[in-house]
Amino acid sequence: MNGKNYRKKKGTILNKEINQDQLLELQRIANKLRLKVIEMLYHAKSGHPGGALSSAEIISALYFGEILNIFPDDPYSLDRDIFVLSAGHYCPIWYAALAFKGFFKEEELNTLRKYGSRLLGHPKYKSLPGIENSGGSLGQGFSIALGCAVAFKLDNKGNKVFCLLGDGEQNEGQVWEAAMFASHNNLDNLIAIIDVNKIQIDGFTKDILSSEPLDDKYKSFGWNVKRINGNDISQVYSAIQEAILFKDKPSVIIADTIAGKGVSALENTVASHGKWISKEVYESAKIDLGNKI
Amino acid sequence: MKVDEKKIIHRDSSQVRTKLAFDSNAKESSQRDAYASEIVSMADEHPNLVLIDADLMTVGKTHVFREKYPNRHIQIGIAEQNMMGIAAGLAQMGKLPIAHSLAVFGIGRTFDQIRESICYSELNVKIVGYHAGLTLAPDGATHQTMEDIALMTSLPNMSVVAPADAQQTIDLLPQILKNDTPTYLRLLFPNIPKTIKPGTSVYGKSQILNEGSDITIIANGQLVAKCVQAAKHLKKEQNISVELINIHTIKPYDFETVNKSLQKTGIGLVVEEHNSYGGIGSIVSYHSALECPTKIEYLNTNDKFGTTGLPEELLEAYGLSESSIIKKVEDLIK
Numbered sequence: 001m002n003g004k005n006y007r008k009k010k011g012t013i014l015n016k017e018i019n020q021d022q023l024l025e026l027q028r029i030a031n032k033l034r035l036k037v038i039e040m041l042y043h044a045k046s047g048h049p050g051g052a053l054s055s056a057e058i059i060s061a062l063y064f065g066e067i068l069n070i071f072p073d074d075p076y077s078l079d080r081d082i083f084v085l086s087a088g089h090y091c092p093i094w095y096a097a098l099a100f101k102g103f104f105k106e107e108e109l110n111t112l113r114k115y116g117s118r119l120l121g122h123p124k125y126k127s128l129p130g131i132e133n134s135g136g137s138l139g140q141g142f143s144i145a146l147g148c149a150v151a152f153k154l155d156n157k158g159n160k161v162f163c164l165l166g167d168g169e170q171n172e173g174q175v176w177e178a179a180m181f182a183s184h185n186n187l188d189n190l191i192a193i194i195d196v197n198k199i200q201i202d203g204f205t206k207d208i209l210s211s212e213p214l215d216d217k218y219k220s221f222g223w224n225v226k227r228i229n230g231n232d233i234s235q236v237y238s239a240i241q242e243a244i245l246f247k248d249k250p251s252v253i254i255a256d257t258i259a260g261k262g263v264s265a266l267e268n269t270v271a272s273h274g275k276w277i278s279k280e281v282y283e284s285a286k287i288d289l290g291n292k293i
Numbered sequence: 294m295k296v297d298e299k300k301i302i303h304r305d306s307s308q309v310r311t312k313l314a315f316d317s318n319a320k321e322s323s324q325r326d327a328y329a330s331e332i333v334s335m336a337d338e339h340p341n342l343v344l345i346d347a348d349l350m351t352v353g354k355t356h357v358f359r360e361k362y363p364n365r366h367i368q369i370g371i372a373e374q375n376m377m378g379i380a381a382g383l384a385q386m387g388k389l390p391i392a393h394s395l396a397v398f399g400i401g402r403t404f405d406q407i408r409e410s411i412c413y414s415e416l417n418v419k420i421v422g423y424h425a426g427l428t429l430a431p432d433g434a435t436h437q438t439m440e441d442i443a444l445m446t447s448l449p450n451m452s453v454v455a456p457a458d459a460q461q462t463i464d465l466l467p468q469i470l471k472n473d474t475p476t477y478l479r480l481l482f483p484n485i486p487k488t489i490k491p492g493t494s495v496y497g498k499s500q501i502l503n504e505g506s507d508i509t510i511i512a513n514g515q516l517v518a519k520c521v522q523a524a525k526h527l528k529k530e531q532n533i534s535v536e537l538i539n540i541h542t543i544k545p546y547d548f549e550t551v552n553k554s555l556q557k558t559g560i561g562l563v564v565e566e567h568n569s570y571g572g573i574g575s576i577v578s579y580h581s582a583l584e585c586p587t588k589i590e591y592l593n594t595n596d597k598f599g600t601t602g603l604p605e606e607l608l609e610a611y612g613l614s615e616s617s618i619i620k621k622v623e624d625l626i627k
Contacts, residue, residue, distance in 0.1 A: 124413060125414035125416070133381075133410075133414070134409050134410060134413045134414045136409065137406075140406055143377070143381070144382040144385065146375070146378065146379050147378060147380060148385060150383060151382065151383050151385075151386030151388055154365075154388070174375060174378065178375050180370070180372070181369060181370065181375055181379070184370075
């Protein structure tokens with residue numbers, strides 16, 4: 001990618017055509033991100049694999065499917081699209097994607113969570129090139145994304161703002177303040193993606209505080225809603241393309257995913273939210289993902 | 294892409310139209326009205342300025358700005374947490390957002406959002422809290438706040454400014470906007486007697502309003518005006534010479550000016566419309582204890598919630614009236 005010149009015109013590219021080979025490549029990158037996340041968390045000796053692994057197809061499509069118009073050489077260009085990670089604890093996969101994309105060197109990834117590292121345990125705005133928000137206290141990124149979307153509207157710019165949230169995060173009241181504001185103000189340049197991996201710290205979301213039916217909730221809040229299998233790269237890619245084209249309402253993609261996806265030791269477990277990656281799990285992940293990258 | 298600006302910015306229509314113009318010769322003025330009129334005149338100098346309200350623009354009178362600059366005002370609705378996040382997002386995109394609310398809601402309810410989305414991200418968001426302190430009209434304790442200075446000074450990167458009167462609000466506002474740190478501007482409800490001379494307020498610099506030798510009184514907000522009267526009375530009736538310092542900029546705190554005075558007089562009295570914990574009393578004491586340990590007494594709301602009543606009634610009841618200040622000084626100097 002050659003920074004600013006890699007897109008002919010400003011704003012998000014509407015690339016409706018994607019072939020099977022390109023989808024397979026995006027899937028391969030998703031799995032490559034997964035294995036990198038496991039490696040980072042193994043070295044960090046703490047962190048959150050569950051959501052980072054469940055959201056890999058979403059991150060892959062956004063960053064490597066030519067959806068986000070971003071510039072590694074000029075990371076805070078006002079011509080860029082914005083990706084806000086409201087579920088801040090997913091950050092290992094964000095860091096990995098930014099490094100793969102060339103925002104900083106991949107060697108730095110294994111400093112995650114170490115004293116003095118720029119790869120903080122939860123993201124801080126501008127702590128690394130390409131980081132668009134501070135996140136950790138849930139719900140806050142959603143409002144930040146709204147602020148970015150409003151700024152683009154005020155300046156009459158067509159850039160898009162994407163925001164990734166978790167399903168446990170839907171417990172926060174601020175999420176619904178933001179949901180109300182976005183539809184009231186027709187923020188159709190905003191695309192929220194909810195990674196519904198069905199776990200939160202204390203258990204399955206259905207047992208702790210269920211936010212379902214999320215599709216009905218967002219519909220009643222005035223959003224354009226699409227529910228998909230968020231671990232199916234083809235569905236993720238086309239849902240995002242549809243949302244980009246949708247006018248007059250903000251769009252939300254409710255992506256059903258599997259917590260810890262791709263690593264059999266972690267899949268569908270509550271513990272994957274914040275599990276330490278042991279040598280055994282790291283080795284098993286290499287076997288699980290090794291032939292898929 | 295088609296942008297419908299009307300929808301994002303100007304959907305509601307019911308607005309109270311009020312003409313606001315600050316009169317520097319008036320005997321007393323409202324800080325809120327002075328702010329609301331002055332901010333309109335700053336819009337051209339700061340083309341990235343965007344005002345944000347949470348269903349209180351007709352209380353804060355920022356609807357006057359909205360009428361003149363409809364594309365630069367955003368109505369959030371009753372959702373202060375969302376307001377602070379939107380302010381952060383706007384600041385990230387190069388805007389200069391000012392978020393407004395009653396101080397109790399704008400500061401208390403949103404502490405986590407101000408902390409993480411604004412201060413941790415080092416974003417230039419200004420927050421105006423009006424009706425701070427004890428002396429809101431008789432709405433009572435739910436609408437008062439004597440905790441806001443403690444909350445905001447505790448946040449790294451945050452600056453805190455509490456002007457003494459309307460003139461000082463106007464004089465400090467351009468300096469606050471030129472500064473690129475997040476800032477909390479604390480405004481009060483009552484009309485305040487004209488106290489500060491135009492052009493004498495310097496951001497970050499405590500202000501000696503009255504030179505004296507027997508005691509240092511340190512105050513901010515409308516209580517500065519009470520202290521001015523108390524100092525006059527004490528000089529005339531008892532020949533007690535008061536050095537009066539107005540700490541309008543609480544953070545960054547100008548400890549040199551205060552400590553120098555405390556060293557001179559050897560005794561201090563801090564007067565504030567805030568709780569004893571975490572107000573300017575705490576700040577003055579912390580910095581003097583380090584450099585010049587001095588006996589300091591305090592008049593504040595003393596770890597009590599407020600109640601319903603008129604501003605002057607409440608100041609009397611909580612020991613913050615002119616006569617309470619006079620009595621405290623007499624007891625100390627005896």
